[in-house]
Structures are given as structure tokens and as C-alpha cells.
Amino acid sequence: MTPSAPPATRVTALPMLGSAREVATHCPYCALQCGMTLRETPDGRVEVGARDFPTNRGGLCQKGWTSAELLDHPERLTTPLIKGRPATWDEAYDFIVDGIRRVQDAHGRDAVAVFGGGGLTNEKAYTLGKFARVALRTANIDYNGRFCMSSAAAAGNRAFGIDRGLPFPMADIAEADTLLLIGANVAETMPPFARYLTEQRQRGGTQIVVDPRATPTARAATLHLQPTPGTDLALALGLLHIVVAEGLTDPAYLAERTTGWDAVRKTAAGYWPARVELLTGVPVADLEATARALASADRAIILTARGAEQHAKGVDTVTAFINLALALGLPGRPGSGYGCLTGQGNGQGGREHGQKADQLPGYRRIDDPAARAHVAAVWGVDPDSLPGPGLSAYELLDALGQPGGPKAMLVFGSNPVVSAPRAARITERLRSLDLLIVCDFVLSETAAIADVVLPVAQWAEEDGTMTNLEGRVLRRRALRKPPPGIGTDLAVMAELASRLGRTGDGSSVTGGERSGGFSADPYAVFEELRRATAGGVADYAGVTWERVDAENGVFWPCPAADRAGTPRLFEEGFPTPDGRARLIAVEHRPVAEEIDAEYPLYLTTGRVLAQYQSGAQTRRIAALPGGPFVELHPDLAERLGIDDGATVRVLSRRGEMIAPARVVTTIRPDTLFAPFHYSGTGRANSLTGDALDPISRMPEFKVCAVRIEPVTP
């Protein structure tokens, strides 16, 4: 059997540039979703061109420029694999459905888990959540966004009642008088974003970057604060202390637009500058300069990214920076505010539509009876048939194959063997499954240990929508059909649901449309998503593909087709019950694993310019330089007898990695850095720990205790 044929590309007048062999779309990688054009040459190759879209303004980085090389890559999967052997789609589906039935009969419905990804289109993320709840009827679905955006999301929700990464268009960033970036190295992770930073400096703006490393972003800044890893929370509290001490708060704003100030003010009183200096290593003078630069600006913006968020106290750290922003009266003030920089391509949309353990489409809560009733009606099922909240990503992965844990899992758009913390343990858990199914277009490290691998389409072969870091819904447009024998994620889910006989009863009618069923047509899925999200926090009801085409994207919330989108949030009020933002008192606390005599160094992990996430895609592109490495300071290197380029072993309580040393002056002498894009012995996540944030369940990727030693050849 061949997979369901992907639906014909929906051709609208605007996006097609000249001929049917040229299409306006967006980059497959990060949340900046740079506008690009794809052109098929007469000899069948695909050329990438940069497109002048409001976010990237004609820019692309080398990842984007080379992205098409994966389309016709020799390592591309072209056929389903069962236990590593080629199989037909029919055989693969039979194998999967038999396995799912066997596992669910023996161990219950929750014994089959689903793991999604922040790179999936809105249509796929939505369908995946529905597939888990309706077709598998399992509570256990979560996704790799838990490792990415969950702390900022939780902090944003509890402060503002909404989680949209940037509550304003990116253009505002270039016009900020003062910009504070915490744990964000955009010069490497989303280079075209740095155009806004360059412009902001050229306008005479003050730019302050907080990072334990002197990254390219930090080096370009007006002021670089280089704190001890794991102390951003203390830093934020110290800045708030100074703002209070120097009378720089906005009392009218605090009184009219917020609640909770008194407790937050008292907590901040305990973080006088000298104490914060001792905790963070950031000089008092620099703390004061930062607080004053924020307070004196007409337009001030505070942005966090993974450096501040991927901690066991990530939610409280983001909360502390939001408190600072609120004390200064920034959110909702024109040109000002707090935002987080979303990482994955659809990291924003991917966290709105139900592939999260506790969530239903439209950013609804799965434990909210009204939300369940609304979504169940759209899906044509009984609300009581919907499962409740499941396990969070790390807890889910950690439970695989354990007594009471899932025995089977389907993975879409994720590579947890490389990207999960404490990866050796997680790999063991994945191996212990009775049935592991992976949909991917290359044999990722996770696919390589799967029982069944299904080859699926790439971004240039599919239509759909993505929601970028601004909350702007964008159109991904297909240049061509997937090669023969290759399916789509949507078709896989529709076929599996059909074979499992659980597609929703199909009899319910909502808004005049037939409900239930799984479609492989992304346009039809989006139309259903609109209805499912209607009335939710992330309301897409008024967004259509046609509007996205015509308006250069539409910012959610957009509740009706005749209403404009919402580029700027909070101008009138906050979507909380009382319309006010909530300040929440938080205290600094130590890292989950302090350094000691045995493991005397901090390790922090992150990204490099030429690679993306687990590297399954970018490592296969020959033009992109790469390979694992470990950064260390010359003083440390000399003491340990490690030369630049020498092979080193880094050890933690959880494992080890081996890679060449990079001796650099841009890192603290007490800290190592390793990129997490690599697998095998170069896998940085062999070292990272599994301490989780109590609220977001974000693992502490950004700091753990290690030691380093030279490897004698």
C-alpha cells in the first residue's frame, strides 16, 4: 500500500512567485522562520533564496541557505523500516496497529505514549494531540518543547494569563532605548535576529547581555554581565532591589495594572547589591548601571531565552525578570515589555494546540470541564472519553518500560536520544520499550533504535502553518510533492486512527461542519483547528490560510475572520480574571548540583551557529561545519595540561563525553561549555542532569557539575 497521497498544494495568488516551480515559504529551522523562496531548477535541484519578510528582512544564515540539501540527500529515508529492514507501508501499519493493540490490551491505554516536537506545523501538533486523546485514548503525550519553552511559558501564564513569546512585533526591538537579553545568544542561534540588535545599537540604544560566556552576542553588546551559571534569579532580584532602592519603579502602573507588589518588594529587599554580587560575580557597579539603563529608558525591553530558562528554577527566574519589567511599568507600554525568544521552528504554535500533557487546543487546560466539552464536540467524541493530564516529557521518557510506565511510544519530529537530559538513561528507557515507532525523514539516533521507522515528507514538500516567535501565524508552502514512497505525518496519523477504528464518531455537528475523523489534508485540519481553538487563550478562529497569505501573517489571538490580529498584547489590560498582571514573590536558590571536589566545574550546554537542535538534519549537510567540542578557559587548560584541540573527557555523575578541547578566553575559568547537537561519545546530554523545575518540569540543562581530563592517546 502506498501512503495517502498528500493533498494538492493550495495555490493562492500571492505566494507563488512566477512559476509553479517557485514558492514563497519559510526556513525549516528556528522560530525566527525567515522568509525564503524555493526554486526548482530544470535539473531538479532546489535553490534557496532569501525573501524580504518582516522578521528576517532578507537575511538568512548558513543553516537556511543550505536547508534544501537535505531534500535529495542520499541518507534520506525512502521506505518504512521494520526492525531495520525495508517494509511496505501496509506491513508497517499492520505491525504498528498490532503492537498498539497488544500493548493496550495488556497494559491499558496509557501504556502507549506519544512524543511530539516543536518543529511540527500547527496542523500536525494539533492532530497529534487529537490522535493521542481520540485514536489512542492515552493520557501520555508530551513533546520536546518541554525542554525548550516550558519555563517561560509557565511564567508568562502565571504573570500575564497568556503565553505568547513576544507580545510585540520584532520591529519594536530595534527601537528600544535599552534592551536586556538574558541567556540569549541570537548572533549564533538566529543570526538574522541580530540585525535588530545591530540596528538598536546604531540608533544609540543601550544593549546589555547576561551570559556566563562572552558569546558573539555578548561581545557586541554595550555591557556584558557574566554571572556564575545558575544565578540569573539572584541577578534579577538584585536588579529589582536597585530599582526599588533608587525610586525607579512606576508606582501608578503598579497600583493600577498589577497585583502582588508588596510581597515582591519585600522579597527584593533581601537582595542588596553586595549580596547579589557575591552570588553572581557581577560587580555592583554593573548591576546599578543595568537597573538605571532600564529605568531611564522611554522604551525598554527585557528578553529571556534558554540560558535563563533551562534550569530547575527556570520559572522563578523568568518570573523575577517579569517582576522587574512590571515594577518598571514596561509590559503594555508602547515599545516596551518583556518577551521570551522561542527556539524551535514552531515552538510557539507547538505549545498551543494540545501536544502537551496537560493541554487541549487553543491553550486550553485538559482538566477544565468547559475546555473538554468544547474540544470533544469539535472532535465528535464524548467529553468523558478524553483522558486527563499525562506525564511531562522527562518524566514520560523516564517511565518508559518501567512498571506502570508506557510500553510503546510513537515519536514525531523529535530525537530524544540526543536532546533529552541524562541521555544515556533515556536511551536505555527507549530501548526497553516493546514498541518504538519513529516518523522522520532521516535515520535519527532515535529512529535508529526504533522498531518501526516511517519516512515522512520534509518542509519543502508540505503545506501548513507555523507560528513564529512573535505569535505571527505563517504559511509553509510546498514546492513539490514528497518523493515516491514517502508519507506525511498527517497521513500516518489518519491511517493509524482509521485502522485502530477510533476516529471520533463523526456524527457530531459543530458550526455546520461535520466533526470527527482525521484528515491528511492540512487545510482541512487547520479549518478544524480554528474551531477547536475558538474561545481559547490562543484563539485562531479568525485566522485563515488566505488571510495569512494576504496579510504577511496574522498575529493571534484573532477570534473572528473580520477582526484584525493582535500584534501587540496588553495595551488595554492583561487576560487575567481581574485584568491585572500578577507579580509573584520568588527567592533565589542554588543549582540542583553544586560543584564540589570531585566535580569541580560547571558545565553549561548550548547551540552553535551551523547546527540546529539534535543535529539530525544539519549534521548531514556537508556544507555546515560541525563536530563536538568542549570550551574551557586557558587558565584551566594550562593547569590540567590540555592543549587547544587535544582530546578531552568530561565526566559527570551521569556519564561522560569525549571531544576536542577548545581553549577560549570567552568562558569563565570555572565553567565548561559543550554544544548539545552531537551524538555518540560527543553527546553533551550524556552529562546533563534530570533535576526538574517544580512547575514547568523543565530539566536543568544549563548547569551541572563535571570534571575534565585529557585523554591520553
Added chain:
Amino acid sequence: MNPGNTARPGSAMPPAERPRTSPDHVIVVGYGMAGARLATELSAAPGVEVTVLGAEPHRAYNRILLSSVLAGKHGETDITLTEAAGHGVKTRTGVSVTAIDRAARTVTLDGGEELSYDHLVLATGSQAIVPPIPGLAQPHPRVATFRTLEDCRRILDAAQGARTALVLGGGLLGLEAARGLAGRGLAVEVVHGVGHLMERQLDTGASAVLVRTLAELGVAVHLASSATGVSADDDGVTLRLDDRNLRADLLVLACGVRAETSLARAAGLRVERGIVIDERLATSDRRISALGDCAQFGEVVGGLVAPAWEQARVLAARLTGVDPDAVYVPSSPVTRLKASGIDLAAMGSLQPDAACEDVSFADPARGTYARLVIRDDRLTGAVMLGDNPSVGQVIQLFDRKGLVPRDRRALLLGRSLGGVDAPVATTTPALMPDNATVCQCNTVTKGALVRCWRSGARSLDDVVARTRATTGCGSCKDAVDGIVGWLSTSDSVGVS
């Protein structure tokens, strides 16, 4: 103090799991920074009933910030400490404990009321020393010590309409008071009995630079000057020195503090300069603990917040049963003078022995002084005054006993932790090596740009289109423009 632990709230533990050894009713005598912190730590673990008794009539406040109140940077309400609300913590302010009956395990309050305890914690703090100088025995509105919020109010009352002030005592608190009053527009003179300021923390070199800095801020300093008498009247205060008289509108006494031990002494507890405690924070009576400024651990009597908070954390862990074996490990304190226009950090000992390295930098004209005493690659003492960008790093290295950089100048002079990569030069393309990366985002070297030019590209747009240089973050645009310009004017230049 381990800086990573300063703010850890006591971990919650359900009452059922609480060891039976933990006391049911804890009385904390003293509601200052140590007592309040302990109450907060105890409140995080349910099951222990806590009564905090504060002698001052108001809620606990952050004593560290009193100098900021004096300087007008903080209002009184800004320095209130977080209430240890709920979880069985009862706070009573304006009550003094007059006696402890150790046998009956009760304390007597000034109103005669008796309260019984299972465990008693003394956090009675310290009192300002009034030096035995003739004329100070009688209180006068123009003369005030500087220790409590009440003192602060008294000084501010006296400073109303005042133009001049005297501060007796050139230690940390005296200088903070002097700077605060100067910031309110008063001409201030500091009188100090020793030959240099803050003699326990500074050397003479640092003191000299500090005197100069203070002078620029409106604070004159008289060193090695002994006060022999004080007379205050309705018009002002006269401070008699050995060789002259100084006259001002008010006088602040900043002559140090003495641990408040009278209650402990009367109860027969072991007291030296402070209430003697062991690593469990226990006094000579195991049912009574002490912490903060009133307590003496080894030879050290309290006086700083960081150790007091660490003691609170340890004691709370013991009392709640979260960690019954927790012990207090003292750390070396860092003295930080916080005052507008003065940036001073001092730590450890500045008396090097033969085995020590002693490196320093002084720029008195700009108010900068830095000195590091290093033994076995670790800091044993340091002072950093003025604009020292590495002060945060120095403090952390001292506190954590970290290894100092091989090049000591990185600590004395450097803003960064060892230098920053130089950006690619854009002014002299001819001298740039071929392998220099011009466009980081797309990994385009100068050589690649040259080769592109040689293979026929003849404009910036051509070069950009073929190499993708400038299409990422765009920050190399000027550099690429410069190279293309250079190629267009020197096309025949050989490129190595």
C-alpha cells in the same frame, strides 16, 4: 558562607515525617535580621510552633539598608523584611525578655508574662558602643549613635535644617553614615582615632585613596585624632580633639558595637565577648541556641548578615529535623562599603607573609586602588577601591577559594575574564589574513571574497549573492563593503 546557600528556604517536610526529637515550641528572642531570617526558615517547615519576640516596636527591617535610609535612597517601609507569615509563626514586637529560667524552660517578659519553650533561640543582636568620653553620658538630640531604625530617625531629625555634621569613627558604618549625610547636602567631618580608615579591613594605601575620594564627595577626614570631650547645646555640638575643637550641627557616634549578652549572662550561659556557641549553634545549654550579632563562634563575634543567615539556615534545618546533623561552617566575610560614589570591597588579611604574592595597582587621581594577597594561587586577602571591573570575580574567588588567573593582571585591571576576541579589522583589508572569517553567520573568509571577485563578481551585490556574506546578522556589511572596495581599487594586488 557558601554563596550558593544564602537564600535556600528550609525544605518543607510533612509533620508526620518530622523526627520526634524536634521541639514543639521554639521561642526566638530578637526580631532583627537573624531572628527574622530564622523565623522565615522555620515557617517553611510546618509542625514547629514559633514565637518571635522583638524589643523594637516595629516589624523586622533590613539593617544593612539603614545607611541607604540615611542617604535618602530608601524609605522606612522599603526596608521591612518579609513577614514570616503563617505556618505557626507568631510575632510579638515591643516586648522584652527580662529573664530566662533554664530549669523551668520559661522566659519572663517585661510585663511579667511567662512563656515556656522547648527550645530557645537568642538573637538579641548588638548595641552601639557609646565611648567613655566626657559629655556623652547625657543624651542630647544633636548626638546619636547609628545602629537602629530609631537611631536613623533621630539622626534624620537632627539633620533637618543642619548644614554640618561630625561623625566619630571611621569604620564601615561611620563612613556610610558620613556619605549618607553628605549626600543630603551636609558638610561632614569624620574623626578617626587610628592612622587610617577602616583599619581592620584596609591598608594605608587604600585608606589614602579613600580619604581622597571622600573629600571629593564632601567628607573631610581627621585621622589619628582622639576625641577628649563633647559638649552639645541648642546651637550645635562641639567635639574636642587633642589639638583643636570641631563644631557642627550634629554628631553621629559610630564607634563599633558590642554583643547584647546581658540576658544570657544573667541566665548563667557561657559568655565571652559574645554568647559562646558551637557548630550546632548551641550555647552551653543544649536547649538554648544563639545566632547573629550576639553570638560568638570561635574567636569571631557576629556582625555581618551573611554569616547570620547561614546560621539561621543551619539552625532551622536542625530544629525542624530537615537535617538534624547540619553544622555551621563559617566563611570568610567580605566587607562592602555601599555608598554613592564609593565602590569598596575588602576581604581577608592584607598582611602577607613570605609565602604570599602581593600585587597591587594604584591610581589615586582616579580613586582606584586594588591589592591582592595570594598564597598557593588562592586569594587570602584583597581590597578593591574605585573602578575595578573585576571586583565581582575577586569577591567570588575569595569566597569560594577559587584559583586566581595565571596572569594576575586579569584581576587587577581586566573587565573581562581574560580578554575578548578582537573583531575582524575592517580598515586594512590588505593586511587581513586570507583565512580570517569576515561573515560569521555564513562562514565566509576574506579569501572566499577575494576568490569570488577574481572569478568575475564585480559589485557588492554580486559578491553577496555568490558568497552569502552579510545575509545573516548583517553586522559584517561594512567589512565586506570595505573588502570589495579594496578589491575594486587594487585588483592587481597579489593576495597571499
